[in-house]
Amino acid sequence: MAVSLLITVLKTIMMSLTFHTNSHVLELLNKNGVVERKNRVLEELSMTMINEMNLPKYCWADAINTACHVLNRIVIRPILDKTPYELLKGRKPNLSYLRVLVANALF
DSSP: OHHHHHHHHHHHHHHHHHHHHHHHHHHHHHHTHHHHHHHHHHHHHHHHHHHHTTOOGGGHHHHHHHHHHHHHHHOOBTTTTBOHHHHHHSSOOOOTTOOOOOSSOOO
């Protein structure tokens, strides 16, 4: 008798935990759509850089940092007609330091 009661209580607890976990995950997925798209764009840009320049896969962190840096300075917000850098600093970004990524350097 005590074993069946214990099994019933455990099943009830497991069902309640599963329900809360699943609903929480669904709520997070609905709220993070913009962030997920931004992350996907950064990942695609970095993998494109790595593939085009035949770089090793361990360079992905630098490629993502570069992609994020460039996007923050060149992507224009359509409503405000400004880049994120302009919104933050109040002036146009200086892009003269940007260079083409070259993997095979000759010394």
